[in-house]
Amino acid sequence: MQRIIILGSTGSIGTQALDVIKANPTRFEVVGLSAGSNRELLAEQAAEYNVDDTAVGAAEAEQLVRDVDADVVLNGITGSVGLGPTLAALTAGRTLALANKESLIVGGDLVKALAAPGQIVPVDSEHSAIAQALRSGTADEVRRLVLTASGGPFRGRSRAEMANVTPREALAHPTWDMGLVITTNSATLVNKGLEIIEAHLLFDVPYDRIDVVVHPQSLIHSMVEFIDGSTIAQASPPNMRLPISLGLDWPNRVAAVGVPIDWTTPHTWTFEPLDDTAFPAVELAKQVGRARGTYPAVFNASNEQAVLAFHAGRIGYLDIVDTVQRVVEAHETQGELTLDSLAEAERWARASADTIIDAIGH
Structure with a gap:
């Protein structure tokens, strides 16, 4: 019996878990639940699953992880506020089923320093696919990681053809039903850039050996290329319950969580x-990842500001990544990477992005 804490239990990942x-x-027992703000649904979940220990907000979630005895912590919190709970889970020795990619990307070396081998199990469909494929060989036999991308709603368009796209168009993702920021990130491919940084941190593969290929059908979730020329791919119809289930009991599979491909x-x-050229966010993310330090935090925070500004009608679609690039280019990492330096870098990035956004005056 796996004892599970679910952080972000009222969101998409949490409810599917x-x-x-x-x-x-x-096979599973829920021993703790946390929500961002939806107290009503959290109370309903706690009653249904007979859970006594609940939390609201990231700070309470962090304390919940420290206080409640569990085998696995599923971090489904949205955004870099999930970093504290991620660090708490690792410090407590729990297996961390990580859907909150921002905490690994922003935390970088802080997270890596705490994580024991195999302690972090990825829940993103792409990284779960890579983890599954990597079981086919040793680390020395891996030649390349290949992350697949649907291409989003603007696949095939040139940069010029995307100049006047609307927020509504940016939210029309062809495959997944997600929140505002992550859906927009999938349109700009910022999300794929973040996933490249995550893949590097999870699997210790250099950035020049991590590629992205556009696969509109979204049935192959990612691939691993080995030194003998073999490529192992993980394929299934889009369904987050599959990687979630693996995160809850890695590496064991849970029967009937998804429907297989009809051959x-x-x-x-x-x-x-x-x-x-049309989607520069991926290459920018690689540059940010190589720079390390607080650069990934600046990349992520400035992007969140720009996405919100786009949906508020303050800037155009192309201005999102352009703003992020300008903020990243102006940034300089200061001193040792700590929680305080990350928080300061994020504040600086949001303020810098706001200054650029105000000057655009869309």
Whole structure:
């Protein structure tokens, strides 16, 4: 029996995790729940799953992780506020099922220094796919990681053709139903850039050996290329319950969490190179990742500000990544990486982004 704490239990990842747990009551037990602000749904969940220990907000979630005995902490919090709970889970020796990619990306070396080998299990579909594929060989046999991207709603468009896209168009993702920031990040491919940094930190593969390929059907979730020329891919219909279930009991699989591909019907899967001119966020993210320190935090925070400004009608779509690039280029990491230096870097990045956004005056 795996004892599970779910952080962000009222969000998409959290509610799907509870579905998996409900279907497997002899395998999983919920011992703690936290929500960002939805107290009503949190109370309903606590009653349904007979959970005494709950928390609201990131600070309370961090304390919950410290106080409650558990085997696995599923961090489904949105944004870099999830860093504190991530560090708490690692310090407490829990297995960390990580859906909150921002905490690893922003925390970088702080997170890596605390994590024991195998303690972090990725829940992002791309990184779960890579983790599954990596079981086919040793670390020395890995030649390249290949993350797949749907291409978002603007796949195939040139930069000029995206100049006047609207917030509504940016939220029309062809595959996944997600929140405002992450859906917009999928349109700009900022999300794929963040995933490259996450892949580097999770699997210790250099940035020049991590690639992105556009796969519109979203059935292959990522691939690992080995030194003998073999490529191992993980394929399944889009369904987050599969990587969530693996996160709850890695490396063991949970029966019937997803429906397999129907091989009795015809399929056509296509792959396209990424257009770095139209979608510069991926290469920018690699530069940020190589710079380390507080640069990933600045990248993430300035992007969040720019996305919100875009949806508020203050800047255009192309201004999002342009703003992030200008903030990153103006940044200089100061001193040792600490929670305080990360918080200061994020404050500086948001203020800098706001100054640029105000000057654009869209």
